[in-house]
Amino acid sequence: xxxxxxxxxxxxxxxxxxxxxxxxxxxxxxxxxxxxxxxxxxxxxxxxxxxxxxxxxxxxxxxxxxxxxxxxxxxxxxxxxxxxxxxxxxxxxxxxxxxxxxxxxxxxxxxxxxxxxxxxxxxxxxxxxxxxxxxxxxxxxxxxxxxxxxxxxxxxxxxxxxxxxxxxxxxxxxxxxxxxxxxxxxxxxxxxxxxxxxxxxxxxxxxxxxxxxxxxxxxxxxxxxxxxxxxxxxxxxxxxxxxxxxxxxxxxxxxxxxxxxxxxxxxxxxxxxxxxxxxxxxxxxxxxxxxxxxxxxxxxxxxxxxxxxxxxxxxxxxxxxxxx
Amino acid sequence: xxxxxxxxxxxxxxxxxxxxxxxxxxxxxxxxxxxxxxxxxxxxxxxxxxxxxxxxxxxxxxxxxxxxxxxxxxxxxxxxxxxxxxxxxxxxxxxxxxxxxxxxxxxxxxxxxxxxxxxxxxxxxxxxxxxxxxxxxxxxxxxxxxxxxxxxxxxxxxxxxxxxxxxxxxxxxxxxxxxxxxxxxxxxxxxxxxxxxxxxxxxxxxxxxxxxxxxxxxxxxxxxxxxxxxxxxxxxxxxxxxxxxxxxxxxxxxxxxxxxxxxxxxxxxxxxxxxxxxxxxxxxxxxxxxxxxxxxxxxxxxxxxxxxxxxxxxxxxxxxxxxx
Numbered sequence: 001x002x003x004x005x006x007x008x009x010x011x012x013x014x015x016x017x018x019x020x021x022x023x024x025x026x027x028x029x030x031x032x033x034x035x036x037x038x039x040x041x042x043x044x045x046x047x048x049x050x051x052x053x054x055x056x057x058x059x060x061x062x063x064x065x066x067x068x069x070x071x072x073x074x075x076x077x078x079x080x081x082x083x084x085x086x087x088x089x090x091x092x093x094x095x096x097x098x099x100x101x102x103x104x105x106x107x108x109x110x111x112x113x114x115x116x117x118x119x120x121x122x123x124x125x126x127x128x129x130x131x132x133x134x135x136x137x138x139x140x141x142x143x144x145x146x147x148x149x150x151x152x153x154x155x156x157x158x159x160x161x162x163x164x165x166x167x168x169x170x171x172x173x174x175x176x177x178x179x180x181x182x183x184x185x186x187x188x189x190x191x192x193x194x195x196x197x198x199x200x201x202x203x204x205x206x207x208x209x210x211x212x213x214x215x216x217x218x219x220x221x222x223x224x225x226x227x228x229x230x231x232x233x234x235x236x237x238x239x240x241x242x243x244x245x246x247x248x249x250x251x252x253x254x255x256x257x258x259x260x261x262x263x264x265x266x267x268x269x270x271x272x273x274x275x276x277x278x279x280x281x282x283x284x285x286x287x288x289x290x291x292x293x294x295x296x297x298x299x300x301x302x303x304x305x306x307x308x309x310x311x312x313x314x315x316x317x318x319x320x321x322x323x324x
Numbered sequence: 325x326x327x328x329x330x331x332x333x334x335x336x337x338x339x340x341x342x343x344x345x346x347x348x349x350x351x352x353x354x355x356x357x358x359x360x361x362x363x364x365x366x367x368x369x370x371x372x373x374x375x376x377x378x379x380x381x382x383x384x385x386x387x388x389x390x391x392x393x394x395x396x397x398x399x400x401x402x403x404x405x406x407x408x409x410x411x412x413x414x415x416x417x418x419x420x421x422x423x424x425x426x427x428x429x430x431x432x433x434x435x436x437x438x439x440x441x442x443x444x445x446x447x448x449x450x451x452x453x454x455x456x457x458x459x460x461x462x463x464x465x466x467x468x469x470x471x472x473x474x475x476x477x478x479x480x481x482x483x484x485x486x487x488x489x490x491x492x493x494x495x496x497x498x499x500x501x502x503x504x505x506x507x508x509x510x511x512x513x514x515x516x517x518x519x520x521x522x523x524x525x526x527x528x529x530x531x532x533x534x535x536x537x538x539x540x541x542x543x544x545x546x547x548x549x550x551x552x553x554x555x556x557x558x559x560x561x562x563x564x565x566x567x568x569x570x571x572x573x574x575x576x577x578x579x580x581x582x583x584x585x586x587x588x589x590x591x592x593x594x595x596x597x598x599x600x601x602x603x604x605x606x607x608x609x610x611x612x613x614x615x616x617x618x619x620x621x622x623x624x625x626x627x628x629x630x631x632x633x634x635x636x637x638x639x640x641x642x643x644x645x646x647x648x
Contacts, residue, residue, distance in 0.1 A: 027469040078432060082425040101406040101472060104428060105465055108402060108435065112461035115439055119454045127450045130443045137436035141429055145351040148425060 002058065004311060007048045010058065011041045014066045020113075030094045030106035031113070034073050037089055042319070044069045046176035047183075049312045050194060053304060056184025060121045064129060064179050067117030071133070072172060074110035075140055077103060082148065111137070125182050132182070136175035143168025150234045154253060158239050162203070170202025177201075193298045197316075200295035204288045204320050210235040211284050212324070214272060220323045226268030232258035236287070237280050238271070244278050292320045326382065328635060331372045334382065335365045338390045344437075354418045354430035355437070358397050361413055366643070368393045370500040371507075373636045374518060377628060380508025384445045388453060388503050391441030395457070396496060398434035399464055401427060406472065435461070449506050456506070460499035467492025474558045478577065482563050486527070494526025501525075517622045521640075524619035528612045528644050534559040535608050536648070538596060544647045550592035556582030560611070561604050562595070568602050616644045 002010075015035060020028045044065035051061040079085075080093040081103050087093060095103035118133050119126050146164040150156045177198040181191050212221055213228045214237065228235050238256055245252050252274065254260070260267055275281060295316055299309055326334075339359060344352045368389035375385040403409075404417040405427050411417060419427035442457050443450050470488040474480045501522040505515050536545055537552045538561065552559050562580055569576050576598065578584070584591055599605060619640055623633055 021466075024466055024469040024473060026473060027466060078428055082428060100424075102469075104402055104406060105469055105472075108432075109462055109465040111432065111435055112458040112465065116455060116458040116462075119451050123447075123451050126454070127443050127447050130450070130454055131440060134436040134440040138433055138440075141433040141436065142345075142348055142351060145348040145426075145429055148429075149348060149350060 001308065001311060002048070002052050004045065004049070004315060007045055007052070007058070007311075008041060010048065010062060011044045011065060011069070014044075014062045015069075018066065026098065026102050027106055027109055030077075030098055030102055031110055033097070034077055034094060034106075034110070035070065037091065039073075039089065041069060043072050043172060043176040045315065046173060046198070046312075047180040049315060050177045050180025051184040052180075053308050053312050054181060054184030054186050054190070055308070056180070061180055061183045063117045063120035064133075064183065065176075067114040067120075067133070068172070068176050068179065070110050070117060071114040071137060074107050074114065075144070077107045077110065079144060081107075082144070121183055128182055129179060132175055132178060136171050139167045139171045143171075151258075156234050156239060158236065158243065161234060161236055161239055165206040166199065166203060169206040170199045173202035173205065174198025187303075190302055190304070193302050197295045197298035200291045200298065201316055201319065204291035204295065207236055207284055207288045207291070208320060208322065210237060211281070211288070212322075214268075214275065215281055217323060222324055226264075226272070229256070229268045229271045230264050232256055232260060237275055237284055240280055240283060241271075241274055241278055244280075288320060292316070325632060325635060326372070326376050328369065328373070328639060331369055331376070331382070331635075332365060334372065334386060335368045335389060335393070338368075338386045339393075342390065350422065350426050351430055351433055354401075354422055354426055355434055357421070358401055358418060358430075358434070359394065361415060363397075363413065365393060367396050367496060367500040369639065370497060370522070370636075371504040373639060374501045374504025375508040376504075377632050377636050378505060378508030378510050378514070379632070380504070385504055385507045387441045387444030388457075388507065389500075391438040391444075391457070392496070392500050392503065394434050394441060395438040395461060398431050398438065399468070401431045401434065403468060405431075406468070445507055452506055453503060456499055456502060460495050463491045463495045467495075475582075480558050480563060482560065482567065485558065485560055485563055489530040490523065490527060493530040494523045497526035497529065498522025511627075514626055514628070517626050521619045521622035524615045524622065525640055525643065528615035528619065531560055531608055531612045531615070532644060532646065534561060535605070535612070536646075538592075538599065539605055541647060546648055550588075550596070553580070553592045553595045554588050556580055556584065561599055561608055564604055564607060565595075565598055565602055568604075612644060616640070 018035070020031060022028065047061050047065035047068060048058050051058050076088060077094050080088055081095045081100060085093055086096045093103075094106060115130070115133070118129055121129065143164055143166070146160070147168055150161070150164065174195045175198070178191055178195045181194045186194065210228065212225075213235075214225055216225050218224055229238075242249050242253055255262055255267065256271065262270065296313065299313060299316075302309065342359070344355060346352065371385050371389035371392060372382050375382050400412060401418050404412055405419045405424060409417055410420045417427075418430060439454070439457070442453055445453065467488055467490070470484070471492055474485070474488065498519045499522070502515055502519045505518045510518065534552065536549075537559075538549055540549050542548055553562075566573050566577055579586055579591065580595065586594065620637065623637060623640075626633065
């Protein structure tokens, strides 16, 4: 069994070996820029950990793992155009540093590069991997579309929001785990269990993200809390607050809107107070725990010796208990 | 052997069977809109014709053929954003009819759909098909980037232009033919020959496009000639004219620029006259013929009975001799 540190190192080595052509530089410089920014490498870590758990050969999983990470970075690149986000991980986004057209096209190139990495493994699993990967990619696009649709809708339901984050975030974590499992030779039942674990982990992960965005400790979290409130972003917490707001619903909804009349600090303060008054932090943590427990439950059912599950279970623990 | 008409019908049937989810409608309506506009279906025709030539089962090639057509339409969709083109085949482009973000995301979805179609064939050929397809996709992106780079450069060479159209156009025709050949069970030598035929066909095809854009008969061609001259687009003809212009080079280059001082009709008239005076139409037709002859030469070398080559040879003939 490999430690998380070793898996992380293997992924970084794989990326350092990924050599791209120098020309056309306007196409490849943004790709190199994007991929060299590091990040947690969470998705490829899940691929390798799942493969290793099943006693598969992680060398067979390293390229597909890189493919999924390249895809994830491609979606961030295109999302940043759509959201007109000037910064990502503290650095200028590609469309800002270069321009819209270069960002579109270098993103497209990354998606093709990702698919090419996916098939660098043993032939027997390739058909299933490519099908899984591109079905997941389509779902991620659906999730992003719902997210954009929600911006201009005032009738978003909690179940609609949960379905959106399932598509936008959870399916790619599930795809990562299942990719590792497929390469590791998992049975069909095990593949389903591990996919379900990924969905539940992804839900917990995204809800935790939403929670930390408002209630994270600035010193630990590394950014000023309240970004989602400031942007008027529809999250589980605001949808649940509005559900519980009774007569105040319309007033709160207007104040939360991105064109709110409130100054940012006042708006953030007001909604943090409202969330606390209505018990929303406790509720979202209960929900996170529900998904977390379900993820662990699926893994526990897997017909794999308990000691082989320790790395993946520890990863899940640290993702859900993280404070940043 | 199937006639071109039968192959075309099979492709249309495949597209009519391609059912997409109804929601999110902002994602899928643009995909349906794009794919239902028809067009020549040239690339999937080449896939099926190559497969059939090798006595392969065209049922095994129909999904990959559709995949390549979906990819081609995806590139047009994203190109139209980058070129800010309001019309395509006489209808509003996706970014114009919906918006930029929807055009980006529905394009991304089409690329994933394309990859998913590519793997709907027999397992043995899938690794090679996915690798070929995505390598080609990367080259098409490179070609598009060079094309955009050329817009603001005044030092584009003829060889640079030919390399750009090889990447932007020819490799996808070559990929189409090789995909059909792979599914049809062609030997490695035959695959290479048929790929070369595709490259040469693609070069002839694009140069013919450039020629018709200026010298096409409006009644047959269906649009007013001179679009490239009007837009100041770098084509083989203008690059060759400037090469032969001697002292007039700088003056002609300025007049050809997209910010030319000339009224459109005068500009088109002037450059048509200049092309004719310098013998450019004859030269480009010689070059087209050179590529056309090379494409046929590669096909003739194929170890396949001559009578099985007739459909593909006839398709090549009609593509190169077309007046629209």
